[in-house]
Amino acid sequence: MIQQLSIINRIAAALIGGYAFTWGFAALGxxxxxxxxxxxxxxxxxxxxxAFLVFLALFLWVFATTRVARAWVLxxxxxxxxxxxxxxxxxALLG
Amino acid sequence: MVEPWIALILATxxxxxxxxxxxxxxNVHWQQVMKTTSAPSPQTRGRLRLLGLTGLLVAVVFCFIAxxxxxxxxxWLMLLAACAPSVAILLAWRxxxxxLLWPGFKAKA
Amino acid sequence: xxxQFRLSMTWxxxxxxxxxxxxxxxxxxxxxxxxxxxxxxxxxxxxxxxxPQPMPSFDHLxxxxxxxxxxxxxxxxxxxxxxxxxxxxPDTMPMASLYAYTTHRDPVLSIGAEFSxxxxxxxxxxxxxxxxGWATIDPRTGDMIPDDALKIGSGWFYPMHYSLNWQWKYIGxxxxxxxxxxxxxxxxxxxxxxxxxFRELFTFRPQKRTQRSTLDLHNMTGVVxxxxxxxxxxxxxxxxxxxxxxxxxxxxxxxxHDQHEIxxxxxxxxxxxxxxxxxxxxxxDAMVAEAKRRWAAxxxxxEVGYLYADHLGDQNGYVSIYRAxxxxxxxxxxxxxxxxxxxxxxxxxxxxxxxxxxxxxLTGLHLQHFEHWLLRWLYVLGGxxxxxxxxxxxxxxxxxxxxxxxxxxxxASRLVDAFAVTTVTGMLIAxxxxxxxxxxxxxxxxxxxxxxxxxxxxxxxxxxxxxxxRSAPVARAAMSPAWREQCWLVALLAAAAVLLNWSSTGDHLxxxxxxxxxxxxxxxxxxxxVTAALSVAVARKLWRVEQVAAQRQAAGEGMxxxxxxxxxNHG
Numbered sequence: 001m002i003q004q005l006s007i008i009n010r011i012a013a014a015l016i017g018g019y020a021f022t023w024g025f026a027a028l029g030x031x032x033x034x035x036x037x038x039x040x041x042x043x044x045x046x047x048x049x050x051a052f053l054v055f056l057a058l059f060l061w062v063f064a065t066t067r068v069a070r071a072w073v074l075x076x077x078x079x080x081x082x083x084x085x086x087x088x089x090x091x092a093l094l095g
Numbered sequence: 096m097v098e099p100w101i102a103l104i105l106a107t108x109x110x111x112x113x114x115x116x117x118x119x120x121x122n123v124h125w126q127q128v129m130k131t132t133s134a135p136s137p138q139t140r141g142r143l144r145l146l147g148l149t150g151l152l153v154a155v156v157f158c159f160i161a162x163x164x165x166x167x168x169x170x171w172l173m174l175l176a177a178c179a180p181s182v183a184i185l186l187a188w189r190x191x192x193x194x195l196l197w198p199g200f201k202a203k204a
Numbered sequence: 205x206x207x208q209f210r211l212s213m214t215w216x217x218x219x220x221x222x223x224x225x226x227x228x229x230x231x232x233x234x235x236x237x238x239x240x241x242x243x244x245x246x247x248x249x250x251x252x253x254x255x256p257q258p259m260p261s262f263d264h265l266x267x268x269x270x271x272x273x274x275x276x277x278x279x280x281x282x283x284x285x286x287x288x289x290x291x292x293x294p295d296t297m298p299m300a301s302l303y304a305y306t307t308h309r310d311p312v313l314s315i316g317a318e319f320s321x322x323x324x325x326x327x328x329x330x331x332x333x334x335x336x337g338w339a340t341i342d343p344r345t346g347d348m349i350p351d352d353a354l355k356i357g358s359g360w361f362y363p364m365h366y367s368l369n370w371q372w373k374y375i376g377x378x379x380x381x382x383x384x385x386x387x388x389x390x391x392x393x394x395x396x397x398x399x400x401x402f403r404e405l406f407t408f409r410p411q412k413r414t415q416r417s418t419l420d421l422h423n424m425t426g427v428v429x430x431x432x433x434x435x436x437x438x439x440x441x442x443x444x445x446x447x448x449x450x451x452x453x454x455x456x457x458x459x460x461h462d463q464h465e466i467x468x469x470x471x472x473x474x475x476x477x478x479x480x481x482x483x484x485x486x487x488x489d490a491m492v493a494e495a496k497r498r499w500a501a502x503x504x505x506x507e508v509g510y511l512y513a514d515h516l517g518d519q520n521g522y523v524s525i526y527r528a529x530x531x532x533x534x535x536x537x538x539x540x541x542x543x544x545x546x547x548x549x550x551x552x553x554x555x556x557x558x559x560x561x562x563x564x565x566l567t568g569l570h571l572q573h574f575e576h577w578l579l580r581w582l583y584v585l586g587g588x589x590x591x592x593x594x595x596x597x598x599x600x601x602x603x604x605x606x607x608x609x610x611x612x613x614x615x616a617s618r619l620v621d622a623f624a625v626t627t628v629t630g631m632l633i634a635x636x637x638x639x640x641x642x643x644x645x646x647x648x649x650x651x652x653x654x655x656x657x658x659x660x661x662x663x664x665x666x667x668x669x670x671x672x673x674r675s676a677p678v679a680r681a682a683m684s685p686a687w688r689e690q691c692w693l694v695a696l697l698a699a700a701a702v703l704l705n706w707s708s709t710g711d712h713l714x715x716x717x718x719x720x721x722x723x724x725x726x727x728x729x730x731x732x733x734v735t736a737a738l739s740v741a742v743a744r745k746l747w748r749v750e751q752v753a754a755q756r757q758a759a760g761e762g763m764x765x766x767x768x769x770x771x772x773n774h775g
Contacts, residue, residue, distance in 0.1 A: 044452075166532065
């Protein structure tokens with residue numbers, strides 16, 4: 001049972017944690033490039049090309065790493081930080 | 096200039112024989128084709144590898160003759176995907192046919 | 205849990221590959237069929253078996269057709285749920301925008317329009333306040349092809365591969381997206397596991413026992429088309445990224461996105477909103493002629509691929525004409541935009557930036573509007589290699605574990621094998637069943653498309669039930685006869701489809717190949733016959749294998765002539 005839960009935990013970290021981080025990466029990436037003067041659609045295209053590769057790397061890392069708890073913290077925390085920063089940037093750019 | 100379809104046929108053939116040579120450069124396939132237990136000599140192996148890579152490069156050239164660069168790259172990559180398994184299937188079922196790629200070899204033992 | 209890197213990557217490859225593999229079979233197989241989707245449409249709708257046509261005259265042919273176009277009942281129903289109050293009668297809805305779309309392979313033309321409605325949305329954030337209408341027309345006459353005629357290629361097989369034809373809350377799109385992502389992971393982990401990718405590139409030992417030869421084939425089909433598999437999964441994700449998989453610009457960054465849209469329309473001179481002042485439309489044919497002249501002047505003469513007109517009947521109206529990308533990888537492009545009321549050029553799309561060029565190339569290599577028949581067939585081969593890779597993965601999984609499972613009385617191998625049968629031979633059965641149904645049902649049957657779809661799912665469900673029922677031997681570490689039995693049915697259905705095409709349309713192979721050549725139909729018929737022949741060959745081989753295995757079992761040996769369970773080492 002514990003093994004099953006541990007596997008579910010790892011899969012969740014890889015898929016959900018990884019996706020959340022990727023979302024943050026995409027949001028901050030696009031907002032950041034726009035802040036630097038890049039056209040919005042250009043920024044979106046460029047960032048989305050990279051985003052899936054970032055997700056892939058993170059996904060595999062979660063399975064290779066020894067401590068899943070650390071993965072959760074890094075991925076979740078990173079997601080929250082990046083999304084917050086992206087929203088702040090957006091407000092600054094529009095305000 | 097060359098008609099595109101002729102260039103593409105040549106590209107396919109070039110790719111196929113290129114892979115055939117590269118396969119022969121490997122011990123296990125050399126032994127399969129030549130019906131011998133010995134490995135190819137280092138000289139032979141080197142020559143086969145060179146021929147093989149040349150075959151693949153010549154295929155690239157023909158692909159670029161046939162189409163614009165962006166399409167040529169795709170065609171070449173897909174020809175690799177088609178020719179490599181063709182060589183593998185030939186090795187599995189009719190290995191002696193690949194003797195044609197390195198005629199003049201006589202088994203010593 | 206994972207003591208070593210390679211072990212953890214092997215775990216990911218095995219288990220994610222197994223679970224999502226069933227979805228990926230669908231993506232790769234129907235994706236392969238989609239390369240020739242329009243040709244399959246021709247087979248399914250005999251009325252459209254004529255040569256591909258260029259975009260017809262707007263002024264003389266399309267304008268009256270658009271005047272007759274109305275909002276589609278299906279879209280009326282779904283829009284009615286999103287707005288307050290009743291929708292007005294379709295005849296009274298003004299047309300706000302229209303499009304016409306064709307490629308070098310299309311005899312028929314796809315058209316559509318958006319109709320304005322006065323209703324307010326239930327959700328204030330909802331800004332899609334239009335009802336859509338669409339139709340397929342014969343560009344030579346303007347006649348509409350009936351909606352009931354399901355385009356089995358472009359309207360069933362094609363959306364199958366990116367959405368599983370499961371529209372409820374777009375869940376099919378998301379499942380396919382996850383499958384595509386898992387494909388990337390499976391490729392990377394596969395390479396990590398299989399260290400000798402070049403040394404074993406040509407290794408295929410069919411005479412060895414099933415586990416070994418299956419693994420050889422799995423490795424080979426995975427490696428030789430590795431760029432293809434990777435790029436198709438990757439570009440598939442990219443194509444839908446902004447809408448479904450990472451819709452950041454439609455959610456989190458929507459304000460920024462909307463501001464950009466307004467700035468963009470100011471910059472390009474293409475108005476975002478109508479002016480509210482009526483104005484007639486100038487000659488679109490003259491605009492098309494001007495667009496073609498400009499393309500030729502830039503050394504890229506071409507045909508119209510996509511025509512779009514916005515803010516119809518309004519002073520702010522504009523017409524956008526895009527060039528069909530038949531001669532290169534990037535899709536439609538080189539848009540030229542005209543002021544609708546006067547026909548003057550508002551804007552010529554500038555050459556693309558590096559990022560946009562890369563994006564167009566990547567999406568273009570997946571969506572294949574180019575005219576290159578060898579490359580198309582090579583794409584089909586790539587798709588089939590992907591199917592073989594996944595199917596051999598399933599077979600290897602079962603072969604490796606079934607002896608163990610037989611000893612512990614587990615049903616796991618049996619179930620996996622049954623699902624494998626369903627997604628390999630079962631999928632072929634469903635595919636040919638819909639074609640057979642298409643030829644059996646009369647052309648004027650109301651709801652013909654719906655019946656064909658029922659035949660598809662019904663046949664697949666029966667294949668699943670048959671597979672589960674016949675797979676009991678797998679639980680005893682033997683082979684399921686379902687593979688062989690379904691192979692025979694595949695052959696039967698494929699041959700039947702060819703014969704029914706002949707009997708119902710008179711277009712037999714001698715005619716479509718020689719006397720009145722028509723490659724789309726000949727191609728489909730030939731492919732069906734080749735599949736039938738291969739299925740028969742496989743069925744007979746499986747029968748021989750089953751006989752040998754039965755003799756061995758009677759003599760007291762193991763399944764592969766050995767007495768001991770030998771584990772196969774991964775290469």
